Amino acid sequence: MSVYDKYKTVIGLEIHAQLLTKSKAYTSDSTEFGATPNTNVSPISLGHPGTLPRLNKNNIEYAVRLGLAVNADIRKRNEFARKNYFYADLPKGYQITQDTTPICNGGSITLFPNTDKEKKITITRIHLEEDAGKSIHDQDPYNSLIDLNRAGVALVEIVSEPEISSAEEASEYVSQVRKLVRYLEICDGNMEEGSLRCDANVSVMLKNATELGERTETKNMNSIRNIKRAIDFEVKRQIDVLEAGGKINMETRSFNAIDGSTFLMRSKEEAHDYRYFPEPDLQPTNVEKEYIEKIRKTLPQLPNELFKYYTHELNLSDYDANIIIETKAISLFFNELVKLTKNYKAAANWINGPIKTVLNKEALTIVELNVKPIDVAEIIQLIDDGKFNRSVAEQKIFKLVTNGNESVTEIAKHLAEEWGLSQESGDDVIADYINQVIEQNPNEVERYKNGEKQLTGFLMGQLMKISKGKADPKKANQLLRDKLS
Numbered sequence: 001m002s003v004y005d006k007y008k009t010v011i012g013l014e015i016h017a018q019l020l021t022k023s024k025a026y027t028s029d030s031t032e033f034g035a036t037p038n039t040n041v042s043p044i045s046l047g048h049p050g051t052l053p054r055l056n057k058n059n060i061e062y063a064v065r066l067g068l069a070v071n072a073d074i075r076k077r078n079e080f081a082r083k084n085y086f087y088a089d090l091p092k093g094y095q096i097t098q099d100t101t102p103i104c105n106g107g108s109i110t111l112f113p114n115t116d117k118e119k120k121i122t123i124t125r126i127h128l129e130e131d132a133g134k135s136i137h138d139q140d141p142y143n144s145l146i147d148l149n150r151a152g153v154a155l156v157e158i159v160s161e162p163e164i165s166s167a168e169e170a171s172e173y174v175s176q177v178r179k180l181v182r183y184l185e186i187c188d189g190n191m192e193e194g195s196l197r198c199d200a201n202v203s204v205m206l207k208n209a210t211e212l213g214e215r216t217e218t219k220n221m222n223s224i225r226n227i228k229r230a231i232d233f234e235v236k237r238q239i240d241v242l243e244a245g246g247k248i249n250m251e252t253r254s255f256n257a258i259d260g261s262t263f264l265m266r267s268k269e270e271a272h273d274y275r276y277f278p279e280p281d282l283q284p285t286n287v288e289k290e291y292i293e294k295i296r297k298t299l300p301q302l303p304n305e306l307f308k309y310y311t312h313e314l315n316l317s318d319y320d321a322n323i324i325i326e327t328k329a330i331s332l333f334f335n336e337l338v339k340l341t342k343n344y345k346a347a348a349n350w351i352n353g354p355i356k357t358v359l360n361k362e363a364l365t366i367v368e369l370n371v372k373p374i375d376v377a378e379i380i381q382l383i384d385d386g387k388f389n390r391s392v393a394e395q396k397i398f399k400l401v402t403n404g405n406e407s408v409t410e411i412a413k414h415l416a417e418e419w420g421l422s423q424e425s426g427d428d429v430i431a432d433y434i435n436q437v438i439e440q441n442p443n444e445v446e447r448y449k450n451g452e453k454q455l456t457g458f459l460m461g462q463l464m465k466i467s468k469g470k471a472d473p474k475k476a477n478q479l480l481r482d483k484l485s
């Protein structure tokens with residue numbers, strides 16, 4: 001047994017999600033990402049004396065949406081507080097946050113839903129706050145640069161209980177939260193652009209210990225993969241320190257994406273005393289029951305609900321259902337598709353096969369794709385009618401719809417004409433071929449009827465010749481045998 005097996009890992013995550021509101025939390029400044037630095041600012045977001053913040057109601061709505069989606073209790077009386085500290089990217093000298101009255105308490109996020117690894121992680125609280133500006137340290141060799149466009153953008157902070165027990169569970173937690181905020185359309189979930197950020201509180205303890213170990217908090221991981229790397233590093237580092245007789249200090253660490261290590265940013269002694277006090281310029285906001293119920297009615301179908309619908313009502317496999325619910329746009333596409341075809345399994349196969357492949361290859365989202373649900377439904381119908389086989393449908397028809405402006409019907413018609421690829425399987429058409437075969441080959445038919453069953457091959461050959469290779473062989477064979485028996 002390695003020393004690492006003596007310990008268990010305890011993780012609590014704090015996720016900051018930038019809300020997708022058009023204007024900032026307390027001013028009408030735009031929240032657009034990537035604007036020229038320091039252009040989306042105003043005296044209010046810069047905190048000039050005498051200016052007054054005004055609450056953007058959408059903040060409340062978005063936080064309530066999230067709270068309802070995770071089954072949290074939603075607080076009626078919401079107060080705002082100032083969290084005071086000095087930093088160059090915080091011209092006001094404080095952030096407006098919710099200190100003792102977070103808008104949501106409780107609720108949970110489910111990890112690995114519908115698998116044998118399923119586990120619920122309790123949410124401690126979700127509160128509203130505003131973002132600070134951004135300090136940029138890597139663009140100028142001598143100076144740190146400041147961009148205040150982000151200052152005052154609305155955030156929710158989602159704090160978990162220390163119930164996450166591995167780096168793998170932590171990555172799953174973040175991807176579930178990201179999926180949820182995207183389904184709810186309250187945050188774009190883009191970690192590279194910083195609209196979703198995660199701080200990882202990590203500690204280790206001996207497996208038989210009863211008290212949690214001292215934790216460190218690691219910041220600045222800009223992808224789910226890096227969250228996992230940072231936690232793996234931190235767990236190993238902490239165990240190494242403890243095994244060498246050392247002790248873990250409560251401290252804030254930063255992640256170095258180049259070598260996957262974490263390093264000390266500040267220790268507890270340097271921790272801020274934020275001197276919270278009630279924000280004098282904002283009145284408490286009441287979130288009434290009727291309002292909450294109104295918002296509840298506007299919630300979209302969430303991944304878990306969709307999973308149940310797909311597996312219980314459409315009889316899809318868990319595997320297929322999980323792939324489809326991965327992104328909201330794809331599940332919406334699928335929901336349209338299954339209104340247009342009854343062949344749900346084929347619908348799922350088209351999404352999880354050819355469609356996903358083009359999306360990945362061309363780096364497109366499904367809404368940008370030329371292929372629409374109706375096209376896929378028509379292709380499925382062509383195959384089910386035996387007009388084309390799956391590989392022709394995929395390599396020719398689907399490809400042409402993806403590339404161009406032609407409709408499925410047009411493409412199918414052209415293909416049938418030009419290349420004779422269309423299979424004919426209509427009973428009438430095939431019956432007509434069979435009659436011609438019988439007419440033209442009376443002797444063989446007679447011998448077949450007298451027991452020379454091996455003549456099916458010959459007769460089928462004649463039939464395929466008459467149909468110029470277009471008859472669906474399987475069906476023709478069946479109908480021919482029926483006719484002659």
Ligand code: ADP
Nearest residue numbers: 010011012013160161162201202203212213215
């Ligand atoms: P802080 O202001 O110190 O960041 P918060 O309450 O905002 O405190 O967040 C604390 C986070 O640390 C929570 O996610 C909590 O679950 C987590 N946490 C608390 N104790 C431990 C511990 N011993 N090991 C790991 N995580 C912990």
Ligand code: MG
Nearest residue numbers: 014157159199
């Ligand atoms: Mg915190």
